[in-house]
Amino acid sequence: MNSNVWILTFADAISIATTLILATIGAILTERSGVINLGVEGILLMGAVTAFLVGDGTHNLWLALFMSVLVGVAMATVHAILTITLRANQIVAGLALVIFGTGLSQYIGKPVEGKSRPVTIEPMHLGKLSDIPVVGPILFGHDIFTYLTWAGALVCSLYLNRTRPGLVLRATGDAPATVDAQGVSVAMVRFVHTILGGALMGLAGGWFMLARGTAWSQAATTNGIGWIALSLVVFAAWRPLRAIAGAVLFGFTLQVPYTLQGQQINILPPEIVQMLPFVATLFVLVALSTPRARKLLGAPKMLGQPFVRDER
Amino acid sequence: MGSHRLGGATLFALSARQVTKRFPGVLANDRVDFDLLPGEVHTLLGENGAGKSTLASVLCGLYKPDEGAVLRNGTQVRLTSPRHGLQNGIAMVHQHFRLVDRFTIAENVVLGHRNLPFRLRANDLEDQVAQVAERFGLPLDPRVTVGELSAGQRQRVEIVKALYQGAEILLLDEPTALLAPPEVEKLFETVRAMTQAGKSVVFVSHKLGEVVDISDRVTVMRDGRVTGSVARGEADTRKLAELMVGRDIDLSPRRSRVAAQETLLQLDKVGLTKDGIERIANISLSVRAGEIVGIAGVSGNGQRELAEIVAGLQAPTSGEILINGARVNGIGTRKVREAGLAYVPEDRLGTGLAPSLSIVDNLVLTRDRGFLVDRKSALVEAEAFIKQLEIKTPHAHTATRKLSGGNSQKVLLAREIFAAGDNSRVLVVCSPTRGLDVGAVEAVHKLLDEARSSGKAVLLISEDLDEVLTLADKVLVLYRGSVVHEVAGHEVDVEAVGLAMAGLS
Numbered sequence: 001m002n003s004n005v006w007i008l009t010f011a012d013a014i015s016i017a018t019t020l021i022l023a024t025i026g027a028i029l030t031e032r033s034g035v036i037n038l039g040v041e042g043i044l045l046m047g048a049v050t051a052f053l054v055g056d057g058t059h060n061l062w063l064a065l066f067m068s069v070l071v072g073v074a075m076a077t078v079h080a081i082l083t084i085t086l087r088a089n090q091i092v093a094g095l096a097l098v099i100f101g102t103g104l105s106q107y108i109g110k111p112v113e114g115k116s117r118p119v120t121i122e123p124m125h126l127g128k129l130s131d132i133p134v135v136g137p138i139l140f141g142h143d144i145f146t147y148l149t150w151a152g153a154l155v156c157s158l159y160l161n162r163t164r165p166g167l168v169l170r171a172t173g174d175a176p177a178t179v180d181a182q183g184v185s186v187a188m189v190r191f192v193h194t195i196l197g198g199a200l201m202g203l204a205g206g207w208f209m210l211a212r213g214t215a216w217s218q219a220a221t222t223n224g225i226g227w228i229a230l231s232l233v234v235f236a237a238w239r240p241l242r243a244i245a246g247a248v249l250f251g252f253t254l255q256v257p258y259t260l261q262g263q264q265i266n267i268l269p270p271e272i273v274q275m276l277p278f279v280a281t282l283f284v285l286v287a288l289s290t291p292r293a294r295k296l297l298g299a300p301k302m303l304g305q306p307f308v309r310d311e312r
Numbered sequence: 313m314g315s316h317r318l319g320g321a322t323l324f325a326l327s328a329r330q331v332t333k334r335f336p337g338v339l340a341n342d343r344v345d346f347d348l349l350p351g352e353v354h355t356l357l358g359e360n361g362a363g364k365s366t367l368a369s370v371l372c373g374l375y376k377p378d379e380g381a382v383l384r385n386g387t388q389v390r391l392t393s394p395r396h397g398l399q400n401g402i403a404m405v406h407q408h409f410r411l412v413d414r415f416t417i418a419e420n421v422v423l424g425h426r427n428l429p430f431r432l433r434a435n436d437l438e439d440q441v442a443q444v445a446e447r448f449g450l451p452l453d454p455r456v457t458v459g460e461l462s463a464g465q466r467q468r469v470e471i472v473k474a475l476y477q478g479a480e481i482l483l484l485d486e487p488t489a490l491l492a493p494p495e496v497e498k499l500f501e502t503v504r505a506m507t508q509a510g511k512s513v514v515f516v517s518h519k520l521g522e523v524v525d526i527s528d529r530v531t532v533m534r535d536g537r538v539t540g541s542v543a544r545g546e547a548d549t550r551k552l553a554e555l556m557v558g559r560d561i562d563l564s565p566r567r568s569r570v571a572a573q574e575t576l577l578q579l580d581k582v583g584l585t586k587d588g589i590e591r592i593a594n595i596s597l598s599v600r601a602g603e604i605v606g607i608a609g610v611s612g613n614g615q616r617e618l619a620e621i622v623a624g625l626q627a628p629t630s631g632e633i634l635i636n637g638a639r640v641n642g643i644g645t646r647k648v649r650e651a652g653l654a655y656v657p658e659d660r661l662g663t664g665l666a667p668s669l670s671i672v673d674n675l676v677l678t679r680d681r682g683f684l685v686d687r688k689s690a691l692v693e694a695e696a697f698i699k700q701l702e703i704k705t706p707h708a709h710t711a712t713r714k715l716s717g718g719n720s721q722k723v724l725l726a727r728e729i730f731a732a733g734d735n736s737r738v739l740v741v742c743s744p745t746r747g748l749d750v751g752a753v754e755a756v757h758k759l760l761d762e763a764r765s766s767g768k769a770v771l772l773i774s775e776d777l778d779e780v781l782t783l784a785d786k787v788l789v790l791y792r793g794s795v796v797h798e799v800a801g802h803e804v805d806v807e808a809v810g811l812a813m814a815g816l817s
Binding site: 162163164165167168170171174175177178179181182183298301 | 393394395396398406410411412413414415419420422423425428429430431432
C-alpha cells in the first residue's frame with residue numbers, strides 16, 4: 001500500500017482534531033462549572049451554516065467565523081438561562097438545543113444546499129518545516145486555527161490549574177455551596193463559562209465548514225462530531241491537554257474508513273467502520289452514568305445539578 | 313488580652329440586640345440579646361429548633377434579622393452576606409463543611425480570597441497556609457487533598473480558612489458532632505490558642521457535657537428566646553439542662569436491673585468485604601436477654617454495615633449470625649424478622665417508617681401477613697401507645713412525616729418493641745436519638761431501658777458516646793470495621809474508650 005496515503009490520513013486526523021479540540025474544550029469549560037451542555041452538535045451545525053451563509057454573502061472569512069462564534073454564544077446563553085436561571089433539566093435543555101440547531105440549520109441552509117463553500121481557510125506553508133519528510137506534511141501543513149487551538153488548550157489548562165478564577169471554576173463544579181459561602185456568585189461563574197464554551201463550539205462549527213467541508217449539506221456536515229466531543233470530555237478526564245491526544249485518536253478513527261475505502265480495502269463494510277467512534281461514545285456515556293465511574297473518571301461532582309442555596 | 317474597656321463600659325466584640333427572625337410559621341428568634349467579649353469562649357446552648365443556629369447565622373451575615381441589630385465593637389453593622397461578615401472579621405464554620413474534596417488544603421483555604429494575584433504560585437500559597445496553621449497549633453500539610461482527611465482534620469482546614477481570611481470572631485456550629493474524643497480535645501486546644509491571641513469563639517451546641525469544660529460563659533436558648541446566661545463556675549449540667557428544656561431532666565445512667573439470661577443474638581467471626589475493601593473484620597459478640605450491648609465509634613467505621621448485616625439487609629461474606637441459636641445469615645430480611653429480630657434503622661423516615669403512610673398503616677406494614685389489611689385492631693394498638701408514650705399527633709391516621717423527629721422515633725420504637733410482639737426478642741437500634749431534643753432523648757432512653765427490663769436483647773449502635781455510656785451494660789468500640797475495645801458498662805474508662813474510638817489503643 002502507498003505510504004503517502006497513510007501520511008495523508010494522519011494529517012487529516014490532526015486537521016479534523018481541530019474541531020474536536022475546540023468543541024471539547026468548550027464542553028470542558030462548561031462542565032467544569034457544573035453545567036452539562038449536550039447541545040454541542042446543534043451548536044456545531046448552527047456555527048457551520050452561519051459561517052457558510054455569511055461567507056456566501058460577504059466573502060469575508062473573518063466575519064463568517066465571527067458570526068459563528070456569536071451564534072454559539074447565543075445558543076449557549078439560551079442554555080444558561082434555561083438551566084441556571086430557570087433551573088430546567090440540563091439534559092433536556094441540551095437535547096432541545098440539538099433538535100433546534102438541526103432543524104434551523106436545515107431550514108436556513110436550504111437555499112445553499114449542495115453549493116460549494118464560498119471562502120476557504122487555507123493551510124499555511126511553514127517553509128522548511130513543511131518540507132521535512134513524513135513529519136512535515138503530518139504536523140506542519142495545517143491552517144493557523146489548528147495551531148491556535150493547540151495553544152488554546154494549553155492556555156485553558158493553565159487557566160484551570162494556575163489562576164484564581166480557574167480555582168473558583170473548579171470549585172464551582174465540585175462544591176458550589178462552598179463557593180457561594182465565600183461570597184462568589186455560582187450563577188455568574190456558570191453563566192460565564194457556559195457562554196465561553198458556546199463560543200468555542202460555534203467557532204468549531206464555523207472552522208469545520210470553511211476548512212474541511214466542501215459544500216453545505218445539513219445531513220453530512222458535522223456528522224455527529226458534537227457527540228464525539230462530549231465523549232472526548234470524559235476521555236480527557238476534563239483536562240484540556242488530554243483532549244488534544246483524544247481528539248487526534250478519534251480524528252484518526254473518523255478518517256480511516258475513507259482511507260480504506262479509497263484503497264479499495266474492504267475488511268469491514270465502511271458503514272460499520274464509520275460507526276466505531278459513535279460506539280465508543282455510547283460506551284463512554286454509559287460509563288458516565290454510574291456514580292462510581294464518575295468518581296473514578298474525576299467528573300465534576302455537581303455536574304448537571306442546579307445550585308439552590310439551602311435556606312430553611 | 314482580656315476585655316477592652318471604653319469609658320468604664322465593657323466593649324463587646326460582637327452583640328445582638330433584640331434580634332427577631334421569622335421563618336414561615338416559625339418565630340426562630342424572639343428579641344434575642346447576646347454579647348461576646350474579646351478573647352472569650354461563649355457557648356450558645358439549646359435543643360434543636362431552639363434558635364441557636366439561626367442566631368449564629370444572623371451574627372455571621374447569612375440571615376438578615378427582621379428586627380433588632382448586630383453590633384461589632386459597639387457599632388451597628390448591617391451584614392448583607394457571609395462575605396460581608398468576614399470583612400468585619402466574623403466567620404462561621406458550618407456543621408457540614410464547605411470544602412472541595414478534590415482540592416488540596418492550600419487550594420481550599422485560599423479559595424474565594426479576593427486579594428490573591430491572578431496567577432497562583434502553589435508554593436507561596438502552601439507556605440502562607442502552613443504559617444497560619446502553625447501559629448494556632450493546627451498541624452496540617454497544605455499539599456494533602458481534602459478528600460483524604462478525617463472529619464477532625466477537615467474542621468481544622470475550615471478553621472485555618474477562616475483565620476487566613478482574617479477572622480477575629482469564629483462561630484463554630486456543632487463543632488464536636490463528628491469528632492472522636494481526642495479530636496475534641498485537640499479542638500479545645502486550638503480554641504484556647506485562638507482566645508489567647510485575642511480572638512473570640514462562639515460554640516453552637518446542644519451537648520451539655522462538653523460546653524462546661526471549654527466555655528467562659530454559656531447562653532441557653534429555648535423556643536427562640538434566651539432563657540439564661542451562666543458564667544463559668546456557676547454552670548453545672550443539671551442547671552443547664554433545666555434551662556434548655558424548662559423542666560427537670562433525668563439523664564443519669566440506666567443500667568440493667570435484672571440478671572442477664574440466655575444469649576439471644578450471637579455474631580461469630582462476622583466479616584464483610586465489599587468492592588475489595590474489608591468493611592467489617594472478624595466481629596464476634598453476643599447479646600443476652602435483659603441486656604443492652606452498646607457499639608460506640610466515630611461515624612463511618614462500619615456501624616451501618618454491622619447493623620445491616622444483623623438486620624439481614626446485607627449478607628456477611630464470612631462468619632455466622634445466630635438468633636435464638638438459629639443460623640440466620642443470608643436468609644433474607646423477612647425471615648430474619650420472623651426469627652425474632654426487630655430493627656430500628658438510623659434513617660427513621662424512609663427506612664424505618666414509610667413517611668406518607670399513617671401511624672396505623674405503618675403498624676400494619678409489619679404486623680399483618682395476610683392479604684387483607686386489618687386496620688381496626690392496629691388502630692386500637694396505635695391509640696394505646698400514642699397515649700402511653702405521649703406521642704404528639706392530631707390522630708392515629710396522621711402521616712408519619714408530619715410528626716416531629718422525636719415523635720416519629722417513638723412510633724418506630726413502639727412498633728419494633730411492642731407491636732412486634734413477644735416473638736421478637738432481639739432489638740437492633742441505630743443512633744436512636746440523632747437530631748432529637750433532650751426531652752425526646754430522655755423518652756427514647758426510657759423506652760430502651762424498658763425493652764431491656766422486659767427481657768429483650770438490645771444491640772445499640774450509636775455515634776453518640778454519651779448515649780452508649782448511659783445505657784449499655786457492655787460497651788464495644790468499633791474502629792475501621794473491627795472491635796478494638798470491649799468493657800463492661802460500669803467499668804468504663806471514658807478516656808480509654810475515647811482513644812479506642814480514634815484508633816489509638
